[in-house]
Amino acid sequence: MSTPSESTAMRDRFCGTLRTSDVGTRLAVCGWVAKRREHGEHLAFVDLRDHTGLIQCVIDGAVDVHSEFVLRVTGTVTVRPEGTLNPHLGTGEVELADCVVEVLATAETPPLSIGGRVESDEQVRLKWRFLDLRQDRMQKNLRLRARINSAIRAAFDRQGFCEVETPLLWAPTPEGAREFVIPSRHFPGSFYVLPQSPQLAKQLLMVAGFDRYYQIARCMRDEDLRADRQYEFTQLDVEASFVTQEDVFGFVTEAVLDAAEAATGERPGPIERLTWFECLDRFGTDKPDLRFGMELVDLTEQFAATEARALRAPTVKAMRVPGGADLARARLDAMTERAKQLGAGGLAWFRVTESGLDSPLLKFLSDEEAVAVARVDDAVPGDLVLAVADVHAVACRALGALRVALGSPPVAQGPHRYCWVTEFPLFEGLGADGAPLSAHHPFTMPHPDDLDRLESDPLSVRSQSYDLVLNGWELGSGSVRIHRGDIQRRVFSVLRMTDEEAEQRFGFLLGAFRYGAPPHAGFAFGIDRLAAIFAGEENIREVIAFPKTQSGADLMTGAPTPIAASQLAEVGIEVRPSPT
């Protein structure tokens, strides 16, 4: 059991690793007092904790230690007397006897319960994060994350990738997420920004000849926070030259499967693939959760000539909710509201009962239509069938949102279902000026089969971009980049971006491309999200040591805070009093 790393000048072993094979050894352990149990002046037990677990120390006499004191205990590993074994502890067959206790540090009573039965409110946990991190859960999560990082690094090193660090102080990029700005002391009134991703830097590295680059990179985006979004987050960032989409899939898959194995002990099978359209059509989202069914069913044909006005539309999509017939009317109303928020005109619901359908719309349905509804996804009595009629994308997305809301199991329940989503559209919709908008970024290579429709029918053009999805969370995305000036000019032209604008926005990248840009492609995925899913956590704050709240506050440090006038003056900034 002993590993070389356990031993230091102060301690010989970790608390949680002592076993019967160590019996007879006199040794020192260090840790925090998890619990003290006193039995008068002649006997006391102290449970000493470190990140590996607990060891019970037997003290012959009274002991003046309290919870969370830091101790060095020297004792002899002894088999516990018969009848006092504790099967709930890894160390439960042994204890430390004849103990000498050194108090290395005293401790005040902690403001939250460490290792207790109940979990404190997150507000309390974040304020006292350094104590919260002592908990078993956080120790496990952060150590799991470290194993993931290390597996990813090993996988890319093995595949011949070179880790390169890129700047945190960077130049503004006019599109994409809002950036955090950093004032320049040397050039008052000028600013750096923190990178929302190393996107441009890694493409420059391709031009520079680092043909397989990766980095575990911190990215910063000043956008509103969510359970799966923090201002700063960590991405595995990859780019490679002289490769196709297939090569990128190979590199990334290897790293993800290695990370999964390092985190869970099991290596997942091959990652399946779905096209973007198939995802939308079957699951109503571009990040499908494949852990459960409830796939969307197309009823457009069956309702082509319907009398029910609510179901007259270019597309009719339906979904079976197993056992959903007993959902309360209030719940159904809330779901209808949700569908409307997502742009649908409404939501039709049908309870499937032994005696047929139950629905306010039933009287408008023909017999054939009612049969079609009752047969959706092999529905049985007790199920609920939901339907949305609208244009294809709206109908699918509305049902897709309800599918997740109604069917998504807890993360911790597993399993882990990965998929590559391919063939995203190159553009998504039209901007206010009527020009198409880039779906990914303007350097994304169009699908070769669609290149001839770039000008004539841009919205139908697929791109060579792809996402990696795990359990309904978008882990990351990537694309084959445009390295040819002629294609880039055509895309800019479709985006109605003039040469001057392009030069102004992306000048240094386009300039670099004139000096010999290799064909290249890349990918980036969020390590916070990957770690959270492997840890069975519903939000990424549980795998981040010092996260911020949804409003961007750090409850421990108090950041963000005003800074001294002198500090402001130094960088040439004057703060306008708040308008209130």
Place this chain on the structure above:
RNA sequence: GGACCUGUGGUGCAGCCUGGAGUGCACGCCGCCCUGUCAAGGCGGAGGUCGCGGGUUCAAAUCCCGUCAGGUCCGCCA
């Protein structure tokens, strides 16, 4: 910018709907007792701006309005 949920001794909850004395439970903390406990046990004790402000009322933790903080979501995140 918007919707919803939450805020009660150090911690986790109940009380709120249906107004009537800061009432209750569990953990923790302090003191005393206890020689094999491990969710130790027994006895005793301390600890409160019911997030904050205003309103209604004879009376507000409870009802109403506002506000702050935390969470989930929409917008946003090329």
